[in-house]
Amino acid sequence: MPVFKEYASSSRDLRVLPSFAPPLPRLTSPFSPGEKCEEEKYEVIIVGAGPAGLIHSLLLSRYGISDESLLCIDSKPSTLKSGQADGIQPRTLEVFKTLGISDEIEKEACHMWQFAFWNPSADTKKIIERTAMVPDVLTPARFPYEATIHQGRIERIMETDLSRYSKRGVLRNTKLLDVKIDESDAEFPVLMTIATDGIEKVLRAKHLVGADGAHSVVRQCIGLQLEGESLDHIWGVVDMVADTNFPDIRRRCAIHSPAGSVMVIPRERIATGEYLTRLYVHCPQAVVPEDDQGGEDRVKSDDARQRREQLTLEGILKQAADAFQPYFIRPKEGSVDWWAAYQIGQRISPEFIVRDSKGAARVFIVGDADIDFYILACHTHSPKAGQGMNVSMMDSYNLSWKLAYHINGLTPSTNENPSPLLDTYRTERREIAQQLIDFDRKFSSMFSGKVGATETLTQEEFQKAFTLGNGFTSGCGVEYPENMIVVRDDSDCHTSPVTGTDYQSGILRPGRRLLNVRVLRYADGWQRDIHDDIPSTGRFRILCLTSTDLLDKEGISVRGLDAIARISAQFPPTLIEHIVLHPCLHQSFQWEDIPTFVKQEAEMRFYDGSALDNAYKVYGVNPTQGALAVIRPDGYVGILARLDNTASLDDYLKRCIRPAA
Amino acid sequence: MPVFKEYASSSRDLRVLPSFAPPLPRLTSPFSPGEKCEEEKYEVIIVGAGPAGLIHSLLLSRYGISDESLLCIDSKPSTLKSGQADGIQPRTLEVFKTLGISDEIEKEACHMWQFAFWNPSADTKKIIERTAMVPDVLTPARFPYEATIHQGRIERIMETDLSRYSKRGVLRNTKLLDVKIDESDAEFPVLMTIATDGIEKVLRAKHLVGADGAHSVVRQCIGLQLEGESLDHIWGVVDMVADTNFPDIRRRCAIHSPAGSVMVIPRERIATGEYLTRLYVHCPQAVVPEDDQGGEDRVKSDDARQRREQLTLEGILKQAADAFQPYFIRPKEGSVDWWAAYQIGQRISPEFIVRDSKGAARVFIVGDADIDFYILACHTHSPKAGQGMNVSMMDSYNLSWKLAYHINGLTPSTNENPSPLLDTYRTERREIAQQLIDFDRKFSSMFSGKVGATETLTQEEFQKAFTLGNGFTSGCGVEYPENMIVVRDDSDCHTSPVTGTDYQSGILRPGRRLLNVRVLRYADGWQRDIHDDIPSTGRFRILCLTSTDLLDKEGISVRGLDAIARISAQFPPTLIEHIVLHPCLHQSFQWEDIPTFVKQEAEMRFYDGSALDNAYKVYGVNPTQGALAVIRPDGYVGILARLDNTASLDDYLKRCIRPAA
Structure with a gap:
């Protein structure tokens, strides 16, 4: 392809680097550290x-x-x-994704998809048997697994x-x-x-x-x-390459055997090509240290210290081997790369x-x-x-x-x-x-409290x-209480734009994070995740789920879009972004058939919410009525409103954001 | 979580870095640059x-x-x-993925999902109209889009x-x-x-x-x-942020208007938050330079040079604007960051x-x-x-x-x-x-050859x-001819382990790359892409699609696994990896129910090939018969064999790999 004329701008050269997040505007005067004082x-x-x-x-x-x-x-x-932290919850992965830093974890961490439960078998020859196997993450989430990595x-x-x-x-x-x-x-x-x-x-x-x-x-x-309390349970924990015939060694397992309790946490692959396994081993013979609130001088008795000292790698491995019976488990030679012992508490x-x-x-x-x-x-x-x-x-x-x-x-x-x-x-x-x-x-307390x-x-x-518990352990079940930036109006269900209460499965709920859905972009047919439109750039987003009357110039969708255009114009530029969905409309349409606001403010964030996932159903929104939601910079829903009732949304944003002068 | 004992190995510290690919073994003596000669x-x-x-x-x-x-x-x-290269084909993305370098492109490039065709309209008032819109990538591929990025x-x-x-x-x-x-x-x-x-x-x-x-x-x-020829077509090309009311500006478009031809290539988002568009504009008035084989002194005539000089940015934009009629298109102010003119050829x-x-x-x-x-x-x-x-x-x-x-x-x-x-x-x-x-x-030549x-x-x-053409333009339709490392045995269809000829859709075919399928890992329930088991580490892989008799100790699957165990043992360690699939077996089984070879050599590459995608169907393999395929280090199928006929596979590998001494 012989080129015989070429011109390039200098700004083009910068585009070899990864993109940078756009900074927030600053209304206060620029910070200057000053030279006056000594500090x-x-x-x-x-x-x-x-x-x-x-x-x-x-x-x-x-x-x-x-x-x-x-x-x-x-x-x-x-x-x-x-160090000891090993698990990244699905919600944490979602947040990493909004920062563009999830790739290495997605690629190289171990993904835990399944959780197997082993309990004493009625057949005494078997000793233990697998009594259940469930998905490790039951809560709907963009990443349906926990990741384990150093x-x-x-x-x-x-x-x-x-x-x-x-x-x-x-x-x-x-x-x-x-x-x-x-x-x-x-x-x-x-x-x-x-x-x-x-x-x-x-x-x-x-x-x-x-x-x-x-x-x-x-x-x-x-x-x-x-403040809190410690449980009188001591656990040993070992990272190693396991040599074992236990069938579920690559699954998360809770093993409760007559000889004790062990938790298996599969971990990442290492340079040798082998895979690490972490074992948490309950050590009932070990002695709990006395209360250690301050963390400084927690060892009060020489006797307790002495007995704790006896907690060795060999002891932990022996305890684990007993609990795995009739299966064998031992570290491959030289493969123990970390071990510790600790006490649990809250x-x-x-x-x-x-x-x-x-x-x-x-x-x-x-x-x-x-x-x-x-x-x-x-x-x-x-x-x-x-x-x-x-x-x-x-x-x-x-x-x-x-x-x-x-x-x-x-x-x-x-x-x-x-x-x-x-x-x-x-x-x-x-x-x-x-x-x-x-x-x-x-x-x-409902149960015995004993291992x-x-x-x-x-x-x-x-x-x-x-x-x-999975709502908590996945991080996806978090629901913030009502406060200045979480406005729920449970009193009048007629005014709520959503129906349903299964918030964990995606029904829009102020105080909970917006669940990811797959949506089809109008402008280019790109099949996208809605989470990719709420990156961690500190912006508020108004999510507008337009209704089936979108093409009606007098309809509630057009009026709703008009209202949010007016509302968001009050605030400093770039602080509020717009995401617009439309339900299945049963007819094709052009940009000129919908309010110009959509193309101006959301050309690349305007989606068919019915072509891939059924976003309206997931979010509990009636397509004939639509809904508005404010998504906070951290991805949590702040407030919901009907398309024809945007006053509360206006109030909400004014409480959060100082209007432009 | 008070930890009161802790030990860590030094190798653990290295694991904060991204993983490195394992080098190939070397049988030749180590290279030493030597000091003897001057060079x-x-x-x-x-x-x-x-x-x-x-x-x-x-x-x-x-x-x-x-x-x-x-x-x-x-x-x-x-x-x-x-520079001018702008498009990354689906096959190239697959290769980048095997190197772990696709993330930034997946995240930040423009993904082209759709291709719209605009042609003269019978309605002269409309001038042009969209006559078709098709997926940009029609060939099955792991990434169903082309990516555009600098x-x-x-x-x-x-x-x-x-x-x-x-x-x-x-x-x-x-x-x-x-x-x-x-x-x-x-x-x-x-x-x-x-x-x-x-x-x-x-x-x-x-x-x-x-x-x-x-x-x-x-x-x-x-x-x-x-060697080859150049077409007497001159095209101008411009990268810019487009100000336009053309509805398909974010899709790949071929616009053929009475006023000329333009190609629209949507491109990546830039730091301003705006999106680039590339236009290829046919410039019929421009003069083709004379043959430029050598590339050095291609300008033979002052006249031609002079007329080529007249090809300006303004001229290209004017030509484009005419072709877009009745829509307007112009660069946003100061947004042209590259333009060039060139001649096409082969x-x-x-x-x-x-x-x-x-x-x-x-x-x-x-x-x-x-x-x-x-x-x-x-x-x-x-x-x-x-x-x-x-x-x-x-x-x-x-x-x-x-x-x-x-x-x-x-x-x-x-x-x-x-x-x-x-x-x-x-x-x-x-x-x-x-x-x-x-x-x-x-x-x-079948058509007129004229724009x-x-x-x-x-x-x-x-x-x-x-x-x-999409097979070529996606890079996924490539089929290498028969040669030492591409062995097809079309002569006897009775010996082929696959049925079907739609190779583009995945039927196994020596000389074509293995199509990605989603498979469920036996060891941990991880839903994986089979491509992730053929990273670009230079290894050969034997893909064994076991048959429905896998649990029969005398069956063809067990014999096939025995055979590949024997065959691969002849070669230097680590050069051959094994991927094993099983079809739907209608009964659960344990590691001990299948040959130990599977756990030893493919514990983390052993999959249910029916739980997610139907791999057997995609690959054209009858689940009652199974199949063996050698996947070359570059992801292409080298040879196919039946589970009960592995001699050709043995020959093949001996031609490629020197057996261990």
Whole structure:
């Protein structure tokens, strides 16, 4: 193809790089660190670069909070090299997907699709038998599996992406020594001392995010203590390449044998081409350490310590081998690459936010609900349902956009309440932590509370608890309570634009995340996932499910579209995006047959909602009536409205977003 | 979760990085560049780091050919900044997927799903109307769309991945000055002179791959000239953000209007959030340059040059605007970021391989078939079907594993034929180039050969040509001719293990790539794509479709599995992998019910071939009989055999792979 003339613009050259997320607009004056005082100043400081801190940094950086304004510190010299978090829940994968960082996990993690239950067999020769096998994820989700992969790898994936937005990245080898609220500088009241490689420095910040885990220095300085209880169960955990004739070694298994309880968690493939297996092994002979609230001096008795010391790899493997009988299991030679022993429990911080004297939220605790599931521990013998890392990251995902809106002046505040949007962080996330604990307590008290008590559950009872619990363990069953940004109007079912209550299966519900559906794009016939139109760019979306009268120029669809055009025009540009679906219309139509607003604002987000998945049915929307939904920047439904009743939607958005001047 | 004991191995720390492909074994002695002579020595030198050269370097590096052994040079200082290749075919996407480098393209490229045809309308007021809309990809493929994205980005993706395997990467700013065969060093007979930043150096190599494009210095030095013809059609091409009321601007379109012909190629989204459109515009008034075989002094007449100079952006846009009537189209202000003018044609190198005096293949030309489709140019008005870049990369994909096998001593050779496996490169790839041209010629002579001749085609004729052509334009219709590594036994249909001839839809066929199917893994219930078990790691795979008698210890399945166990044991370890499917068996079974070979060799590649896609039906295999297929390292079927007749398969593998000593 001989080319004899060619011209290229310079902007073209930039397009060899992966795309960058568009930053949020900023209405407040640009931040300048200032030179006057001795302390370095930041708008946000994040303490801890584990999964919760990293995703927080990544989100804020993507929203446009620059290195001058944002600092993330961590005491470790690099990403986690050893650690225990192993499971990524379907909801966490959905969030990773909205950030464009799910690929490596999709490709290289182990996907757990099935959950097998093994129990004592009536046939004593068999000893144990498989009594049930169910899908590991029962809740509808974009990714119908849990993924298991090394936590250090998850951190590395996030840090690699962070490096595209932040030149500094994480400031490593940096310890937090002290933090307090000091309002001598009212704009930067968070006063902290850090030490990098031992050299101390005093910093000030508008906000501090404590993502420094169970032994949080932030929490200790602020004077908060984890509250809760520990179960007197000790579990050993081993990662290894298993040499075994157990048939379900590549499935998640809860094995309850007369000799004890073991949980099998299949894991990723390693460089040798072999596949790792994690075993959680209940060690009833081990002695529980005494209460360790502070985490510092938890060993109170020399005797207890001594007996705990006896918990060895060999002991754990022996205990596992006994529970697997009549099957054999042992590590392939040299293949044990991690093992540990721990105690399960549930502990939660009494407060997630610390305020200044005016009531503005200044310090946030994320990822601090240290929860292991009793019910799963006791009745499916799972010592841990992978909650920790996932709940932590979802704390950050809930908080980060609110913090960016607050800092950039995109959300209203008053003298009475200087940070209303920020306050919803506590309302929403502490409630979720509490729900998890309540659910767990209820079931663990309903049953005996002892490991091995499965005999008292009928298969049906067990299945029910498992299904309900799956909403929590998948992360997809989360429902935030009503608050400023979750508006439910249950009082009058006539005004609700949706019918149905099976919210877990997709019925639109304020406080729950929008379920993904596959839709057919009008402009180009591309078969898309609706989730791909709600990337984590900090934007609100109005999802308009037009009705079957879309082509009627006087119909409710046209009026609804007119209304949202007027409403969204009040707000700063780019903050609200529009997604428009149409139901099956039984006739073809052209752009000119529908309101110009659709092509102008949603040309590439306008879909046939009936051609692939039946989105109207999934969402519980009557195609003859349509519906409007506001999807928050974190993918949760904020409010629903009928196409002909948009006043509440207008109010809602004005509470969230400061109208353009 | 208080942990009170923990141990981690050091190998665990490495697992934060993305996985690396396992290198091929090497039976030849390790390469050492030596210090004796003045010339630097390499086993392979690749000239050109466009898509063909980059994928070649990437593949060889992944196979384990190290920087000491492999050098890739390019005259440019960086990856392509401007360029014209825009389309990635479904087959190319499949190959990228086997390399784990498709994600960014899947996420960020434009996906073309639909192809709309616009022709003159009988209603003169309308001028043009849409006469058909068809799926852009009609051939079954894992990715049912073509992707469009900046060529520089595709190169950057490959170069980024290359950097994981090669410390040096591409040696840039390096021109090839001369190359010849000089057998004074019989082991390194390829003698070349290069200049890096102007400084000359003499190198020797065992093999040279010329991936330096249409004006290849390699080809010129070797004395080969492109042969073929150019069409007297000049096209202008513009990338821009379109401001238009044309309804199909986001679909691929062939517009044939009374005022001229335009092709619309929707492209990727850019940083502004807008979407690019590429227009190919036929410019009948422009003058074709005289024959430009050499590419050097193609301008023979001042007059022609002068008139060509008149081809301006404004002229191309005016021509396009006329053809779009009654719709308007213009670039959004400042949005033209590339434009060019060129002439279409078909040219091909007469030889793809140059040999030394003993007949060993030494120099290879890849990516040199410079083909634009007449048929598409003339009848769908497509000036170019995106062949070039895709065909180039598939040349490299065909050659690279053969070269690695040859260098590592993994494939047999004799005195009579020192490089039989390498010879198949020419047999296979030149045939494909010729097929493309023949198909194209046939259709362009069957019809008038003039742009605008669509009137003479019935819709049905057109559709047929389009469907047939789609096998080529998708890259999924490629069928290599019979040769040493493509064994078809059409003579005796009784011995064939497959029935059916619709190879494009998946019926197993030696010489065609294995179509992807979705299968359910026995070990863990993971719903997988079979393509994910044939990554580009240079391994052969035996695909065993067991029969319904799998559980019968005396049945043909068990005997077939026994046979392939014996056969594959003859070859060096890891070179042959096994994929085993079973048909619907109507009863559950355990590992112990089937030959231990399956668990030993294919535990994680053993599937139910009936639970998701019906693999047996797709592949044309009778479940009561089963079948065996050898899948070559490039994903093409090499040979088929019945479960009870494995001698031919044994012969086949011995021709490809040198048995272990």
